Amino acid sequence: MLELRPNCELCDKDLPPASLEARICSYECTYCADCVEKLANTCPTCGGGFAPRPIRPNAAYRPELKLGLGNHPASDKRRYSKFTAEDIAAHVARIKSIPPEER
Numbered sequence: 001m002l003e004l005r006p007n008c009e010l011c012d013k014d015l016p017p018a019s020l021e022a023r024i025c026s027y028e029c030t031y032c033a034d035c036v037e038k039l040a041n042t043c044p045t046c047g048g049g050f051a052p053r054p055i056r057p058n059a060a061y062r063p064e065l066k067l068g069l070g071n072h073p074a075s076d077k078r079r080y081s082k083f084t085a086e087d088i089a090a091h092v093a094r095i096k097s098i099p100p101e102e103r
């Protein structure tokens, strides 16, 4: 199950479960749309591209399956990139010219 992380790892903007600005890489590294643009669609951690984070519904539309945010709430553990701005800039510069599907 996807971990719905509460903030952008770079600028710390709140990204609640219903946010349309949340972007994730395949490892669930989570950033806001503005930071993903600045990162040239390059994850500072894994170097992969990003996609909009799917929105988990509030309601359990199939009660027998116990889904939705009521059963699987968003994480409240805020995360921060461990890399410095300089390091990230070099990493992005190295990778960004390769399309994500060819990385």
Ligand SMILES: [Zn+2]
Pocket: 008, 009, 010, 011, 012, 013, 031, 032, 033, 034, 035, 036
């Ligand atoms: Zn951000």
Ligand SMILES: [Zn+2]
Pocket: 025, 026, 027, 028, 029, 043, 044, 045, 046, 047, 048
């Ligand atoms: Zn990543």
